Structure formats: structure tokens, C-alpha cells
Amino acid sequence: xxxxxxxxxxxxxxxxxxxxxxxxxxxxxxxxxxxxxxxxxxxxxxxxxxxxxxxxxxxxxxxxxxxxxxxxxxxxxxxxxxxxxxxxxxxxxxxxxxxxxxxxxxxxxxxxxxxxxxxxxxxxxxxxxxxxxxxxxxxxxxxxxxxxxxxxxxxxxxxxxxxxxxxxxxxxxxxxxxxxxxxxxxxxxxxxxxxxxxxxxxxxxxxxxxxxxxxxxxxxxxxxxxxxxxxxxxxxxxxxxxxxxxxxxxx
Amino acid sequence: xxxxxxxxxxxxxxxxxxxxxxxxxxxxxxxxxxxxxxxxxxxxxxxxxxxxxxxxxxxxxxxxxxxxxxxxxxxxxxxxxxxxxxxxxxxxxxxxxxxxxxxxxxxxxxxxxxxxxxxxxxxxxxxxxxxxxxxxxxxxxxxxxxxxxxxxxxxxxxxxxxxxxxxxxxxxxxxxxxxxxxxxxxxxxxxxxxxxxxxxxxxxxxxxxxxxxxxxxxxxxxxxxxxxxxxxxxxxxxxxxxxxxxxxxxxxxxxxxxxxxxxxxxxxxxxxxxxxxxxxxxxxxxxxxxxxxxxxxxxxxxxxxxxxxxxxxxxxxxxxxxxxxxxxxxxxxxxxxxxxxxxxxxxxxxxxxxxxxxxxxxxxxxxxxxxxxxxxxxxxxxxxxxxxxxxxxxxxxxxxxxxxxxxxxxxxxxxxxxxxxxxxxxxxxxxxxx
Ligand SMILES: Nc1ncnc2c1ncn2[C@@H]1O[C@H](COP(=O)(O)OP(=O)(O)OP(=O)(O)O)[C@@H](O)[C@H]1O
Ligand SMILES: [Mg+2]
Numbered sequence: 314x315x316x317x318x319x320x321x322x323x324x325x326x327x328x329x330x331x332x333x334x335x336x337x338x339x340x341x342x343x344x345x346x347x348x349x350x351x352x353x354x355x356x357x358x359x360x361x362x363x364x365x366x367x368x369x370x371x372x373x374x375x376x377x378x379x380x381x382x383x384x385x386x387x388x389x390x391x392x393x394x395x396x397x398x399x400x401x402x403x404x405x406x407x408x409x410x411x412x413x414x415x416x417x418x419x420x421x422x423x424x425x426x427x428x429x430x431x432x433x434x435x436x437x438x439x440x441x442x443x444x445x446x447x448x449x450x451x452x453x454x455x456x457x458x459x460x461x462x463x464x465x466x467x468x469x470x471x472x473x474x475x476x477x478x479x480x481x482x483x484x485x486x487x488x489x490x491x492x493x494x495x496x497x498x499x500x501x502x503x504x505x506x507x508x509x510x511x512x513x514x515x516x517x518x519x520x521x522x523x524x525x526x527x528x529x530x531x532x533x534x535x536x537x538x539x540x541x542x543x544x545x546x547x548x549x550x551x552x553x554x555x556x557x558x559x560x561x562x563x564x
Numbered sequence: 565x566x567x568x569x570x571x572x573x574x575x576x577x578x579x580x581x582x583x584x585x586x587x588x589x590x591x592x593x594x595x596x597x598x599x600x601x602x603x604x605x606x607x608x609x610x611x612x613x614x615x616x617x618x619x620x621x622x623x624x625x626x627x628x629x630x631x632x633x634x635x636x637x638x639x640x641x642x643x644x645x646x647x648x649x650x651x652x653x654x655x656x657x658x659x660x661x662x663x664x665x666x667x668x669x670x671x672x673x674x675x676x677x678x679x680x681x682x683x684x685x686x687x688x689x690x691x692x693x694x695x696x697x698x699x700x701x702x703x704x705x706x707x708x709x710x711x712x713x714x715x716x717x718x719x720x721x722x723x724x725x726x727x728x729x730x731x732x733x734x735x736x737x738x739x740x741x742x743x744x745x746x747x748x749x750x751x752x753x754x755x756x757x758x759x760x761x762x763x764x765x766x767x768x769x770x771x772x773x774x775x776x777x778x779x780x781x782x783x784x785x786x787x788x789x790x791x792x793x794x795x796x797x798x799x800x801x802x803x804x805x806x807x808x809x810x811x812x813x814x815x816x817x818x819x820x821x822x823x824x825x826x827x828x829x830x831x832x833x834x835x836x837x838x839x840x841x842x843x844x845x846x847x848x849x850x851x852x853x854x855x856x857x858x859x860x861x862x863x864x865x866x867x868x869x870x871x872x873x874x875x876x877x878x879x880x881x882x883x884x885x886x887x888x889x890x891x892x893x894x895x896x897x898x899x900x901x902x903x904x905x906x907x908x909x910x911x912x913x914x915x916x917x918x919x920x921x922x923x924x925x926x927x928x929x930x931x932x933x934x935x936x937x938x939x940x941x942x943x944x945x946x947x948x949x950x951x952x953x954x955x956x957x958x959x960x961x962x963x964x965x966x967x968x969x970x971x972x973x974x975x976x977x978x979x980x981x982x983x984x985x986x987x988x989x990x991x992x993x994x995x996x997x998x
């Protein structure tokens with residue numbers, strides 16, 4: 314599904330990603346953990362195509378396509394979805410209109426006709442229930458004045474609506490209370506399937522109790538310094554990152 | 565009033581404008597006074613404070629104009645593109661400022677009088693209000709219009725009349741050669757009357773340049789309410805100096821919306837409101853969307869003469885290409901005008917590095933117990949917002965369109981007729997996708 318080889322990227326002339334190798338196969342869930350500033354969001358941004366990052370080396374293959382060649386919108390249309398750590402507020406663009414536009418642009422790319430109003434409403438309702446998203450928020454401006462938790466739920470609602478092949482969740486759990494965490498994680502679990510993969514960025518092992526990963530990676534200073542199974546997350550929770558930092562220095 | 569002037573007309577007028585106002589005209593005296601006033605005021609130049617950013621003399625000198633004052637034939641088929649889809653409305657069609665009853669669908673005369681201004685000179689409303697607006701006195705283009713206008717629209721809403729459908733006024737311009745046109749209107753809403761009036765433009769002149777110098781006096785008597793939409797969607801060879809001068813009596817509510825859209829080369833609006841009665845509500849909403857080489861200059865003036873009036877002004881601009889815009893928002897709160905609320909905001913979205921905006925508030929406040937504020941912003945697309953939309957599969961063009969609409973939303977959302985709102989959103993879409 315996603316193969317990253319020796320990926321280097323910089324922003325404003327500063328190297329942030331320093332050679333990332335990662336392989337995510339169909340149906341797998343990978344978690345990335347790592348200290349603040351280690352490059353987790355940067356990796357997500359580079360994958361989604363944020364333009365202020367420059368890839369200086371390496372390659373990324375997404376389901377048979379050279380991902381780095383694609384515009385951000387084409388990456389989304391090919392089935393990549395990034396749930397942002399900090400979703401932006403866009404006053405004046407209604408949530409529902411935004412969703413409809415996005416859905417239909419993706420459908421048009423796939424050669425499908427625009428979705429009928431009735432069908433769209435039905436789908437929206439179903440996915441809203443999945444993440445217990447407050448229906449009143451649908452007609453409001455996109456994320457404007459939403460609480461932190463509402464924004465995160467909105468990201469997952471969009472993910473559910475757009476039905477991507479690869480969902481990247483960047484700290485979707487931060488800012489969620491325990492109930493919301495369970496609901497959001499439950500939503501993601503229902504979306505899991507043999508054809509779908511997830512890359513979950515988090516600081517907390519707690520989330521991984523709900524969304525159980527196949528692999529856990531530790532990103533430190535722009536590199537993946539350790540890969541393990543879900544037990545690694547427990548170990549990190551206990552020991553912190555310092556022991557890995559030392560390991561990295563010695564490499 | 566048939567004199568054609570092929571030498572630069574302004575020189576001719578400055579020289580005396582002999583023969584322009586025939587003696588048998590009932591307005592002969594008024595016109596002579598106006599001519600004299602125009603000669604005293606002179607044509608503004610770049611040293612004139614209110615015209616610093618709009619070189620009107622250069623625009624006038626680009627080519628010689630004739631003072632064409634007649635209407636040319638226009639067919640119903642030619643009119644159709646000016647209709648607003650799905651809008652159920654009355655319609656008044658003016659060709660070069662002359663009302664064309666056979667092309668119009670006017671409301672029944674029970675509640676409202678709609679006629680040519682030239683046929684209304686004996687009406688009481690005309691005698692009371694024509695050329696009486698205090699803000700016109702020092703305006704050279706208004707003086708010129710009073711001196712030279714041939715015709716325009718006289719609207720009189722009777723007391724307590726409520727117009728059941730909007731009145732759509734279509735200003736058609738059609739020319740045989742470069743022409744200077746001077747439509748003149750007077751609208752009066754008597755006590756407790758209410759109506760919605762939408763103005764828009766249809767340019768049928770291709771090569772000939774139209775310089776339109778229009779004046780519209782709007783009177784709202786006690787407790788009258790008027791929604792006034794002015795959509796300036798002209799063709800390329802158009803230049804506009806447009807003065808809308810409203811006055812409001814006690815408890816009246818005036819909602820003015822100006823949409824300056826492509827493609828007129830130059831638009832100068834003087835939109836002014838004199839608050840002569842207390843407890844009034846005034847909304848001045850403007851959206852200017854300028855592209856190409858357009859120059860759009862909005863001068864607004866809210867004159868708080870008496871206590872307890874509320875004015876709320878929001879102008880938003882989207883500038884593309886090498887477009888140029890000017891916003892001057894003057895608010896004058898007189899010493900007696902205590903308990904005034906006057907708000908003003910001008911926000912701009914610059915979508916090209918070559919586009920420019922000049923914005924200046926002019927607050928003159930002489931009362932102490934008032935609430936006034938003003939603000940100005942200029943910004944670009946937020947890259948963050950654009951990326952967010954694109955990361956959801958929305959193409960760059962569609963994303964930009966969503967963001968422009970979002971920016972314009974504060975204004976378009978205020979449009980209280982859905983069909984008109986839809987029409988305007990589509991107009992914006994067309995401009996942005998080109
Ligand atoms: N535009 C920029 N200019 C310079 N440095 C940047 C820029 N954007 C990000 N960085 C830097 O890149 C590094 C990685 O940031 P990133 O957001 O990827 O970290 P993160 O692992 O997601 O951290 P967190 O856990 O706090 O979310 C940081 O040191 C950050 O300051
Ligand atoms: Mg981060």
C-alpha cells in the first residue's frame with residue numbers, strides 16, 4: 314500500500330526528515346510515536362503533499378503510484394487521508410458543503426457521477442452516528458468555533474465519508490476526553506478492513522489499547538530508530554524516550 | 565437637449581455650455597444654477613482630496629464623448645441575459661436612462677407610482693425632494709447631472725404600501741458612438757412603505773465607450789423600509805460615476821448593497837446617507853470583485869445629524885490581476901447626534917501581487933456619547949486553508965472558489981432573496997474561474 318524509501322525532507326532549508334524507511338501493507342495498522350519535534354507531523358505533511366516541505370531524497374510509492382509526483386488533491390483522490398493534528402477553521406465554508414464538494418470531486422476523479430442529494434444525506438447521517446458527531450455542527454462553518462474535541466471528531470467524520478485506502482491520524486487522540494476517545498477509536502475500528510491501512514501518530518499508549526496496531530515505530534530526530542509490536546508502546550509509556558535517544562547517539 | 569458635442573465636452577461646459585439647457589425646459593432655472601455650480605466646483609483632479617486615487621480627468625480625456633441622450637431600440641430577446649434566474653419580480657427597463665414601458669412589467673399603480681422622471685416634474689414629491697439632498701451640493705458630477713440629465717426613473721411608494729415582489733431595474737446602455745450619459749432618478753418611500761429594489765446593468769455597446777454619470781436620490785420617510793441592491797455588472801467599455809444619496813426620516817430602515825463586479829473599466833460610487841430623523845437603521849454593504857485592469861472606488865458617507873441612529877457598514881473587496889481599488893468611509897457624527905452607533909469595516913483579499921488597495925476611514929465625531937468603530941484588513945489566501953481543502957480532494961481552483969465565497973459570505977449571506985443570493989454567488993464563481 315505505502316512504501317517509503319530513504320525519505321529526506323527539509324523545510325526552510327532545515328532538514329527535518331533524515332532518511333525514513335517504512336512499509337505499510339494492506340490491512341495493517343502502524344503506530345508512530347516519538348518525542349515532540351521529532352518529525353511525526355512533518356512525515357504526515359510530506360505524505361499529504363504540503364508545499365512548504367521539499368523532498369531532497371528518497372521515494373514514496375502509494376498503491377503503485379509515485380506519490381511524490383501527485384498534487385495534494387490527487388493524493389486524496391487516490392485514497393490518502395490525513396486527519397490533521399491542528400485542523401484549520403474556515404469561516405464561511407459550511408461543513409456540509411465542504412464535505413459534499415470533497416466527496417464529489419473524488420467521485421469525479423474516479424469517473425463517478427455526483428452523489429444524489431438523498432444518498433449524500435443518508436451517508437452523512439450514517440457516518441455522523443459512527444463518530445457521534447453533533448448534527449448541529451454540520452451546517453456551521455468548517456471547524457469555526459468548534460471545541461478541540463469536535464474538530465478531531467470532524468476529522469474522523471471526514472475520513473469516514475471519504476473512505477480512503479490509507480488513513481493517517483496525527484494525534485487525533487490529543488484533546489479528546491475518555492468517552493470521545495473510545496467513540497473515535499471505535500469509529501476507526503469499524504472502518505478497518507483488509508483493504509484499508511492506517512498510520513496512527515500518537516503520544517499515548519492509551520489510544521493503542523483501542524486501535525490495536527500491528528507495528529509500532531519510534532521516530533526520533535527525523536529517523537525511525539526502533540520498530541516493534543504493540544508491546545513497544547507499553548515499554549515507551551514506562552521508560553520514556555531517553556533510552557532510545559542514547560541508542561541513537563551510539564549508532 | 566439634443567446637442568452633440570464632439571470636442572471634449574468638459575471644455576465645452578467649462579466654457580459655458582451654451583445651448584445645453586433650452587429655455588423652454590421647466591427645469592431651466594435649476595439647470596442653469598447647476599451649471600454655474602459645476603463651473604465653480606470644477607472637474608476634480610488628483611489634488612482634489614476625494615479624488616486622489618481616481619484620475620477622473622484622464623478617464624474623461626481618453627476619447628471625445630457625445631452627449632447622447634436618446635434611447636435606441638432594444639428587443640426583448642436582447643434583454644433576457646439580464647434577468648435573474650428564478651427571481652419572481654417586477655421589472656423596469658431603462659434604455660440609456662429612458663424607461664421603456666413595453667419592455668417592463670410594472671406593479672399596479674395602486675401602491676406605487678413608477679414613471680419617467682421627466683414626466684414627474686409637476687408631482688409634489690418631485691418638487692419637494694428633487695435635487696435637495698444636502699450631500700449633492702458640493703459634488704461636481706451631481707451638478708453636471710442636474711444640468712444635463714435627460715431622464716431617469718421616478719418611483720413613489722405610497723404611504724403604507726408594501727411592494728409584494730422585488731422591483732428589478734435593468735439599466736440598458738446601447739450606443740452608436742462614445743457617449744456621456746446622465747441618468748437621474750428619484751425614489752421616495754412615504755411613511756410605513758416598504759420595498760425591495762434591485763438595479764443591474766446590461767451593456768449592449770461593444771466598441772463604443774459609455775461614461776455613465778448617474779445620480780439617484782432616495783428618500784425614506786418615517787418608518788419606511790427599503791432594500792436597495794445595486795449590481796454593477798457592466799461591459800468592458802463602461803466607466804461609471806454613480807451617486808446614490810439617501811436620506812432617512814425617523815424609524816426608517818435603509819439596507820443598501822453594492823456589488824461592483826467586472827468588467828467596467830472604472831467605477832466610482834459615492835454612496836451617502838443623511839440621517840435626518842432619529843431611531844433609524846442603516847446598512848451599507850459592499851462587495852467589490854475586481855479583475856483585469858479595473859479601477860473600483862467606493863466613497864461612502866454616513867452623516868449622523870440627529871441622536872439615536874444606527875449605521876453599520878461592511879465593505880469587502882476581492883482583487884485579482886492588476887485591479888485597483890479605493891475605499892473611503894466617512895462617518896460624521898454631529899454634536900447633537902448623541903447615542904449614535906456607527907460601525908465600519910473594510911476587508912480585502914488580494915489575490916495578485918499586482919493588485920492594489922487604498923483604504924481610508926474618515927471619522928469625524930463631535931458628540932461624546934456615541935459608539936463608533938472602524939477597521940481595515942488586507943490579506944491573502946491562507947495557505948493553510950488552501951492545503952486543508954486540497955488534502956480532501958478539492959482541486960486548487962475549486963478550493964480558491966470556496967475560499968473567495970467564504971470571504972464574501974458576510975455580504976452574500978445578508979442578501980435576503982435566495983434567487984438573488986444564488987445569482988450573485990454564481991457571478992462570483994464565473995469571475996474567479998476565469
Ligand atoms: N516551517 C518550519 N520552519 C522551520 N522548522 C519547522 C517548520 N515546520 C516544522 N519545523 C520543525 O520541524 C521539526 C519537526 O516538527 P513536527 O511538527 O514534524 O514534530 P512532531 O514530531 O509532529 O512534534 P509534536 O509531537 O510536538 O507534534 C520541529 O523541530 C519543528 O520546529
Ligand atoms: Mg506533530
